[in-house]
Amino acid sequence: MNLLETTLARITPLDADLLQQTQLRLDNKTKPPGSLGRLEEFARRVVAISGKAVPDLAKKVIFTFAGDHGVVEEGVSAFPKEVTPQMVFNFLRGGAGVNVLARHAGAEVRVVDVGVDFDFEDCPGLLHKKVARGTRNLAKGPAMTRDEALAALAVGIELAEQCSRDGVGLVGTGEMGIGNTTPSSAIIAAIGGFSPEQVTHRGTGINDQALQIKITAIKKGLELNRPDPTDPLDVLIKVGGLEIAAIAGLVLGCAANRIPVVVDGFISTAGALIASELHPQVREYLFAAHESVEVGHRFMLERIGARPMLALDLRLGEGTGAALAMHLIEAGVKILLEMATFEQAGVTGKQE
Numbered sequence: 001m002n003l004l005e006t007t008l009a010r011i012t013p014l015d016a017d018l019l020q021q022t023q024l025r026l027d028n029k030t031k032p033p034g035s036l037g038r039l040e041e042f043a044r045r046v047v048a049i050s051g052k053a054v055p056d057l058a059k060k061v062i063f064t065f066a067g068d069h070g071v072v073e074e075g076v077s078a079f080p081k082e083v084t085p086q087m088v089f090n091f092l093r094g095g096a097g098v099n100v101l102a103r104h105a106g107a108e109v110r111v112v113d114v115g116v117d118f119d120f121e122d123c124p125g126l127l128h129k130k131v132a133r134g135t136r137n138l139a140k141g142p143a144m145t146r147d148e149a150l151a152a153l154a155v156g157i158e159l160a161e162q163c164s165r166d167g168v169g170l171v172g173t174g175e176m177g178i179g180n181t182t183p184s185s186a187i188i189a190a191i192g193g194f195s196p197e198q199v200t201h202r203g204t205g206i207n208d209q210a211l212q213i214k215i216t217a218i219k220k221g222l223e224l225n226r227p228d229p230t231d232p233l234d235v236l237i238k239v240g241g242l243e244i245a246a247i248a249g250l251v252l253g254c255a256a257n258r259i260p261v262v263v264d265g266f267i268s269t270a271g272a273l274i275a276s277e278l279h280p281q282v283r284e285y286l287f288a289a290h291e292s293v294e295v296g297h298r299f300m301l302e303r304i305g306a307r308p309m310l311a312l313d314l315r316l317g318e319g320t321g322a323a324l325a326m327h328l329i330e331a332g333v334k335i336l337l338e339m340a341t342f343e344q345a346g347v348t349g350k351q352e
């Protein structure tokens, strides 16, 4: 078995008893039952995912995977591909949106080159995991080879393994790759059977003409490559991206290692969708941070069966939404661990 297969074999459903016991603990807190809404769900699920009655979320890590996309040559983005490595340097200096919001959340950002078309040589702080210098143009043929897709998946899986060894309590996903809303739209179109028009949007802010070019590129990619909707690996190979593959691997690795994983926006959810199509129980381990402005995002979330936590009209990616959502998951866990029970507080009237 390869790393992907052994990882998939380790993913199990959450323990229903543990979920129920944790809800009973929450019901003993000084509040009407269920009145903290989804914060209670977050606490319940973090306990059941980690298998720990007292989860420790002190160590939080957001992975920002960077990769380039051959399809950019079609004119699908408002920005040139050079922005991908330029933003990598910005992440490493701590100046990007995700750095600011991760600091706010008390999370560390780890920047991973999984497929940037640039030589970073010995760039301190960067995780050098380059599989290829970008994908090929999906409008002209398969974006990746099978080996490239498996190698990028393995990058994500191995980083999750490392998090498990380091005692990381909460992982977030993020990405940087000019053009990557195009493969993300292609993935949900292929898997969900949607037309490119239904799931394609403006990414970095393209105009009407570029939107038509983007839709045409996705149409060509689907017609030419004919990804098999029942085979998520085939979809990833033909119309995916290296950073999307790494995110899929990270999500699978987190599920296998029982680490809750917060999935960012549209592109990250494309990775999570591949993971959840590979293993249906993956959805139990993930938290969908927010609902992106990208129109296709809703269809991905519905397909996964994940309800987004925030609606902030975000459309940046990088892991920004994941950073913001981490606070709320931690808040739910703190309610479980720190709030007084009826008995401790001497509050009466609890219904048995």
Ligand SMILES: Cc1cc2ncn([C@H]3O[C@H](COP(=O)(O)O)[C@@H](O)[C@H]3O)c2cc1C
Pocket (backbone or CB within 6 Å): 076, 077, 078, 079, 083, 087, 175, 176, 177, 178, 179, 180, 181, 182, 202, 203, 204, 205, 316, 317, 318
């Ligand atoms: C300066 C800058 C910083 C970003 N950070 C994330 N993205 C986001 O925009 C890109 C996807 O949009 P499209 O498919 O239209 O190219 C990705 O890099 C995504 O992470 C950025 C984009 C730009 C321009």
Ligand SMILES: O=C(O)c1cccnc1
Pocket (backbone or CB within 6 Å): 181, 203, 204, 264, 265, 266, 267, 268, 292, 293, 294, 314, 315, 316, 317, 318
């Ligand atoms: O939702 C996202 O993650 C997103 C949307 C547009 C552009 N970049 C990222």
